[in-house]
Structure formats: C-alpha cells, structure tokens
Amino acid sequence: MNIVTRPSVTKEERIAILKKVEIFSTTDEKILGDLTDSLIEGTLRPEQAVFHKGDQGRAMYIIADGAVKIHDKSYVFAVLRKGQVFGEYSMLDTEARSASVSAIVHTRLLKLTQDVFYKIMMDQIDIVRGILNVLIKRSRRQNYFEEKLAESNRLIQQKTQQLKEEKAKSDELLLNILPEEIAEELKRKGRSEARSYELVSVLFADIKGFTSSSEKMSATDVVKHLEYYFTGFDEIMEKYCLEKIKTIGDAYMAAGGIPQPNESNPIEMVCAALEMQGFMNKHKEEKAGSDELCWELRLGINTGPLVAGVIGKNKFAYDVWGDTVNTASRMESNGEVNRVNVSGVTYELIKAYFECDYRGKINAKGKGEVDMYFVDRLKPEFAEDAEGTVPNEEFFGKIREMREESEKTHTPANES
Template sequence: MALAEHFKQLAESRWFQRFIIGAIFLSVLSIGLETLPGVTPEVTRGFQFVERLLLGVFLAEMVVRIGAHGARPWQFFGSAWNALDFAIVALCFVPGMDNLAVLRLVRLLRVLRLVAPLYESEVIRRKNEELAAAYHALDEEKEKSERLLLNVLPVLIAERLKGSPQVIADRYEAASVLFADIVGFSKFARVTPPEQIVTMLDAVFSRFDHLAGELRLEKIKTIGDCYMVVAGVPEPRADHAEAIAQMALAMLRSLGEFNREQGQSLQLRVGLHSGPVVAGVIGRKKFIYDLWGDTVNTASRMESHGVPDRVQVTEEFSRLLADKFHFEERGPTEIKGIGTLNTFFLTAAK
C-alpha cells in the first residue's frame, strides 16, 4: 500500500481526529493558564514545555494530512481551514516569534477549526431534517394526487397515463354496460332543497359504489341522477354479463333498503346490454375515462325506455345468461334512435 494511502487512512481515522482535537484543547488551556497572574516561572516553563510537545504533535499532524494527498500536496491548501492550520503551526517554528502575544492569540484561532465543523454539522443536520420533511410532504402530496387520480381513472389506465401521457383508446370485444336512473328525480328536485338532494344522491350512489367495488366493476360516471358502470373494462373478464346482472339486482335491493331506512320511496330504472365498446381518456384538463359505441347507446336506451324498479335488457343479453338468471319477456319495444327491439326484464338469479 502506498505511503499516501497510509497517511490518508490515519488522517481520516476517528481516533486520530479525536487525538488532534484533544491536543488543540490542551494547547488552548495551556496558553490560558500560562497568562494567569501569579504564575511562577517554574510553572510557566512547564506550560512552555507542554506547548513545545504539542507543537511537535501539530507538526506531525501537518505531515500526515499533507502526505495524505500524495503527489498532489497542494490540494491540501484548497481548504481555507487547512491553510490557516498550516500558517499557525508554521509561524510557531519561526525563531523569536514563539513569545509574541499576537502569535499566541492567533494560535487560539485553531479552536475555530473545532467550532466550524460542529456548526457545519448542525447546519447539515437541520438541512437534512428540512429535506426529509420536504420529501415527506412531497410523498403525502403525491399520495393525495394518486388517490385523486384513481378516483377519476381506473388503476390500469392511471398507470398507463403516468408512464406515457398519450392518447388512450382501447377496443373491448366483450363488455357489459349498465345505466341506472332515479325515476321522477327532476320533479323531486324542484321541491327539495339543494343540500338535501346532494346528501341523498351521495348516500345512494355511495351504496352503488360499494357494490361495484365488491363485484370488481368499473364505475364510469354519474350525470345528475344517472349512474353508469361497466364490466369487462379495462380488465377483460369472461363473466362480464353475469357480474353486471348481479350489480343490477343488488342496486334494486340496496335502494329498497335505503327507502326503508330513510322513509323514502325512490324508484330505479336499470338498463343492460353487452357487446363491443371503445374506452379511453378524453381531455387534457378535467379528463374523464368514458365509453363509446352502439353497446353503450343501447344500454342507455334500455334504461330510458324501461320500467320503474325493473331491469330491462336486450334479447342478446338474455341469451348470454339464460342458464343462470330468470328473465321475463316484455316483447317488442320501440326504442328511440334504434327501432323496435324485443326486450326482457331481468328478475332473479337461478
């Protein structure tokens, strides 16, 4: 191992640094005691002997610290504290200067070498605490932002949007869409205080949100008193029709429980349909994850042309679940924008 490497390990060792700090304190103490009134010449000579020993220690310290820089000793003087240390120690060896009062005072400046690192350590500690607090606050804000994002977008879509902010549009060949609407809500809203309307909708839709979470469905949006949810998007699933049927029946039961608990008489129209859909994110501000396609339009028409407290479905939907649910045929129904469709009511699971 090179001599410079030995010097470097020695200079950076904890015991060496503590030894030098102790020597500096002893030097300062010796200077202070030596100048006290009433000190005898014998005692003074003793202090001077101690000072000479300490100067030898400081000289050895300079050799070690400069030697640690190997072939580039000038790098030692890149630090102002190192240059001050060297100047103080060097001046003490200039003949005739060891008794100068000014020089003795200058030697006290070595104490600053001890105070400065302590001050710097305290500053660094405080800065680290401030940085830690800032990072913690940043993490909390990030978590809040992510929670807000997940309240707007499905998890899979949010991750894609964060990873690559591009247009997101996906086609799903098999999905089931549900629309639900509170019957007579417009008339109810005209005679009810706004605060009560919002409170009631929040209570009802929170129940529906809980059901959607239990059945692993994706709530798309609410528009006024209309609630929209989908199965098989953005995660495809083979049982999308069954899951959306369970959701529809559970919503009717949940609203019935709400009516009994709150003394209300609210009714719900529900419409279902299955088929291909396109799903994606639209907008750059206040963006929304939405669905498009004939399947969506047909499910919406099943709801708007439905019957209170019934779940109306298309014939195609009823065929998908004929072996798992009971259906009641409604018959040919004129559907706006589509024409005549043979529709059914979903009544119960088998």
C-alpha cells in the same frame, strides 16, 4: 510537494505571511523569526497532490502563494488561498487525513512538521495559545455547520415527505377519476391510447322522479341525497370489479370488462344491478314512516363491442362510445322501476346464472324492436339467500374461474 533547496521566500516575507496566519497572529515577531527557520518550502504544479485521503498526518501547511482545493475525488469541499492554513490538526494527533488536498494552480507551500512543532511548543507558549484559539474557533464553526446541516437535512426530509404525501394525494385523486391501469399508463407515457373492446357490459341507472323532486329541495339536500345513493353504487361497483364511468344529474353509468377485458362482466354487472335495487329498497324500508323522501331505481344493461379511452387535456375523463352504449341507454329508458332490464345479447350471456322473464320485442327509440328481458333473481344453486339476490361461494368460484381464463387470453390494458 517538490522541496525547494534554495528558498524563494525571504525570511521577512515568511514572517509577513505568518503574521497573517490566524494561529500565529498573536505571536511575537522574534518568535516568528525563529519559527521561519524550521519551515520547509516546496512547490506544486496544478493538480499535484499535497496528500491523499487516508494518509497519516504528520505536518501542517501554510499557503505562501497560489491556491489548493480540499476534496474527496471530484467533490470539492473548500478552496484555500494565500495565507491560509490546512492540516493543523495533525499537530495534535496522527489520525488519517479526512480528505485529499491538491494544488489548483502553481503553488508555494510552507511545511511545518509535527516533531518540529512539538519542540517549538515546549518553549513558545504564545504559539500554543494561537493554535488552541484556532482549533476552538474551528470546532465552534464545525458545530454550527453541523447544526445547520442537520436542520437542512430535517427540512429536506420534511419537504420530501410532503412531496410524497402530495404525490399520494394526486395518485389517489387520479385513481378516483380513472381506472388504475389507465392512470398508470398516463403517468408512464403522459397519454393513454383509446382501445376497442369486444365484450363490455354497460349499465345505466336513473332515479325515477328525483329531477322533479329536486326542484323543491335546497341545493344542499339535493347533493346530500345524490351523494348517499351514488356512494352506495360506487361501493357495489368496486365489489364486482366494475368501472363507474360518470354521473349526469341523477343518472349513473358504469361498465364492466374495461380496461381489463374479461368474459365474466355481463354476469357481474347483473349481480351489481340486483344489489343496487336491493340497496334502494332497503333504504326505502328504513325510512318508512318518516318524512324523508325516497325514490325508486330504473336499470338497463346491454353487452357488446365499444371503444373506451381518456378524453380531455387538463380535466381527464374516462369514457366509452359505440352502439352498445346507446342500446344500454335504451334498456334503461324502456325498463321499469325496481327491475333490471337487459338486452337479448346480455341475456344469452347470463341465462345460466339468472332466472329471467322474456318481455318480447320492445320498440326502442332509434333501434326498432329489440328483445328485452327482466332479471328476476339468481338461480337457486347460485344464491346464498332465498330471494336470490346474494351470490354464494359456488357463484364466486365460477366467476374466479372465468376471470383466470380471461387473464390467460387477454393482454393487460397498460401493456398493450
């Protein structure tokens, strides 16, 4: 602050200014007149600092004209104008300033130092009372704002938590619709590219007789039965790292080797198919003797190249296309209940692990004659049980080796 040797503010003007100052509002005019003789007048140019954060406080200031900002670097806490006071806490202690104060425009200040203030306080109880009133009011306001700030922070934290929970729900919903890698790509890029795959196993399953039976059931019962079966199938797919593609009525479709390519998917898909048949048979045994309806499953699998990707804009769907898919559908429609029917291509990829029966060349609609095989069971050396339906640790060890080898040779789907 530039000290003014010849004050531009008259004594009467100073008294008028002091009367408008809250801490002096109840002080006698004669006392104010004496007080003005102790004030130091100074001027500030725009952006000139009165004091900086961390400076020791030894004076208070009254704005005679102009305006100042209370700030911490570029963040402005408040703007004070003519007749307002700042720095008055330094009249009671010498703690470091908690913020910086700088002029906004050309400003005139009246400065009262701590030592002068102490001398005046000894004689003028009215001034002391005024100071205390202001400090009490400010303390109350500060407590009020601190409570409001705490409440605002609580609400912000609450909203933030709600947003996190909503995001988690959205992510979970997206993962229920799309494979994880594809969902991550959509979130990252806003789109997902369709990809070609060389080796994918596609499964079609149909619950025989369900459509005709459902005509005699209530809508609630239809949904209840389908939910039971499809939930069981979903758990089996997850166990073998396979992707459910969709359901159409009582038909279930899944694929292996997407979105992350691997060579083990034909074997895993056949294992899943055997387990699906086991799931249906177990349910039928449990309900034997009851009036509850039970159905049988027809399964078909084919392996080959296809294209996979996301379709839709508002309602996403991950789907697969290609002749491999069509042939897999024919494997199901030309199969038999309680059996797993596979194409010749799939057979060549699984024959080291499963015992199969060659059915010969079967005429498939739109395909002509196609080699087909029924899968009977796992080979004894890979089975945990006598029936050959439960894989053992040696089997899973082989699968892990195949997957590890695939990871070395294939680029992750969400990085391509």
